[in-house]
Amino acid sequence: MSIAKRLASQTAIYGVSSIVGRVLNTLLVPVYTARFAAAEYGIVTGLYAYVAFLNVVFTYGMETTYFRFANRPDTDRRELYSRVxxxxxxxxxLLTTVLALLARPLMSLLSLPPGHERYALWIxxxxxxxxxxxxxxxxxxLENKARKFAAIRLANILLNVGLNLFFIVFCPDVLAGKYLAGLRPLVEGLYDPTIGVGYVFISNLAASAFTLLLLGRELLDFRPQLTLAPLRPLLQYAYPIMLMGLAGMVNETLDRILLPRWLPEGFYPGKSNLAAVGIYGACYKISILMSLVIQAFKYAAEPFFFGQSNDKNSPRTFALVLKWFTLCCAMLFVGVSVNVELVARVFLQRPEYLEGLxxxxxxxxxxxxxxxxxxxSVWFKLTDKTYYGTYIGFAGAVLTVALNFLLIPLLGYMGSALATLACYFLMAALCWWLGERHFPVPYPVARLLAWLALAVGVVALSWWLPVAEGWPRYGLQALLTLGFVGLVGVVEGRRLRTI
Known part of the structure; x- marks a missing residue:
């Protein structure tokens, strides 16, 4: 099987758990926006923003470190696994205990009243x-067991979704007498209405515990090792990745932490700042459709990139992968952005959420x-210069903080969105510029920028179409989408068939 086919095959399998599974998870957004007011959903959005930061601290770059050291020819993979x-x-x-003890201060960061400390414990x-x-x-x-990986991930997500539906939809409806009134005594013993949005975290906790059970064979297949000397090179490689990850989380989630603090009171008439966070968080979930594709690709590509590191043709392979990745994402960008009004009908169930579209x-x-x-970023991972990723991430983080500080008081959550765009564009540009000097790869930069400029133009045209709401507008939006996809297919189709 060729390199391209092998990578595509692995991406497709990981996509079962990452794209299909997380789409199911994302489809909980209509449930949340229907059952919770924007201020309530703001609690979920705010707390999971902190979770994103803390998740980086809890793993501190050891996944990428494990891949890097496992692919070295002199490494005993079993011993490395046990050590990590x-x-x-x-x-x-240790970190779980510390975080549980800091429950009350964590809740005060979101200005939540006493009594919500249990949320922090669950998190x-x-x-x-x-x-x-x-x-x-x-x-x-690493062992190319993509099917088992996908099955366990999907089981985690299905359980999480199922428990959310049970506690947030089924139990309240039974108590309200909408159906199955005979089950009311049973539901009353299982369900506490005062927990409210807390059931989002309870469902997540149960799914995480179930995942460990499914990974029992891998969890038990190690011998405890605490020799300090072999750990030093692992930690030296990992800590820049952790810092890079923290900087990345600043860029990805800090807006939802800063928004309620830097947004002037009354900026959105009749809405609290926490409600604004809820609206922004719900609309952000639609944009995560792009993240789902990236995550599925990442699961397959990270071990693939390391595996290709010793191939003399790897630069050409990396350039080819970036090109088609960008084109596919550009088509997704056009498809969702042009038809966002239709997409919003599915995700945003209350009119108040549509304001942030x-x-x-x-x-x-x-x-x-x-x-x-x-x-x-493959260049600094393969050359063991991960500190460059830290520099790039921190440059993006500084820009994120600065632009949020300047734009939130002026533009509200649109300021946060623009800050996120500026940050990621800067990081991509810096990474390409530095990579050209340390690990040259023949990326078709001009061609890809031209396609992205055209995609932005198509989206802008669709938003300013002088066509009334309704099916004529939807039809024209569909034509624009198909036109862009068709153009990509015609212009780049010959190269795609060659691959």
Whole structure:
């Protein structure tokens, strides 16, 4: 099987768990926006923004480190696995305990009243369980056990979705007498209405615990090792990746933390700042459709890139991969942005959430550049110069903070969206510029920028079409989408068939 076919095959299998599974998870957004007011959903959005930061701390770059050291010819993979697992088990137990003890201060950061500390405890447990599962999942990827990886990931997501539907839809409806009144005594024993949005975290916690059970064979297949000397090179490689990850989380989630603090009171008439976070968070979920594709690709491409590191033709391969990745993401960007009104009918069930719809194309384009950056970052991972990733990430983080500070008071959550776009574009540009000097790859930069400029033009045209609402507008939007996809197919089709 050729390199391109092998990568595409692995991406497709990982996509079962990443795209299909996370789409199911994303489809919970209509449930949340129907059952929770924007201010309530703002709690979920805000807390999961902190989870994104803490998840980086809990794993501190050990996944990528494990891949890098496992692909060295003199490495005993079994011993490496045992060493990394021991390290993560101990650190996860310590960090979970510390986070649980800091429950009250964490809740005060979101200005939540006393009594919500249990949310922080549940989040601490989720983070600890997910960190312990990270290396067994990485081992499955390294050993090309994509089907098992996908099956376990999908089981996690299906359980999470099922429990969300049970606690947020089924139980309240039964108590309200909408159906199955005979089950009311049973539901009353299982369901506490005062927990409310807390059931989002309970469902996640149960799914994380179930995942560890499914990974039991991998979890038990290690021998505890705490020799300090062999750990030093692992940590030296990992800590820049952790710092890079933290900087990345600043760029990805800090807007939802800063928004309620820097948004002037009354900026959106009749809405609290927490409600604005909820609206922005719900619209952000639509843009995550781009992130789903990136995540599925990343699961397959990370071990693939390391595996190709010794191939003399690897630069050409990397250039080819980036080109088609960018073209596919550009088509997704056009498809969702042009037809965002139809997409919003599915995701945003209350009219108050539709007010933030204009941020979706901006965030989709931002996530596209994040995917481009992730592809370009292969050079500093393969050359063991991961500190460059830290520099790039921190440059993006500084820009994110500065632009949020300047734009939130002026533009509200649109300012946050524009800051995210500027940050990811800067990171991709810096990574390409530095990579040209340290690990030259023949990327077709001009051609890809031309396609992206055309995609932005098509989206802008669709938003300013002088056509009334309704099916005529929807039809014209569909034609624009098909026209762009068709043009890509005609112009680049011959190269695609060659691959």
């Amino acid at each position: 697992m021991t390290l993560l088990l101990l650190s996860s137990a 601490a447990l989720i983070l600890g369980l997910d960190a312990v599962a990270a290396i067994p999942f990485a081992r499955l990827r 204009a941020v979706v194309p901006v965030l989709l384009l931002a996530n596209l550049f994040l995917g481009v950056y992730w592809n370009l």
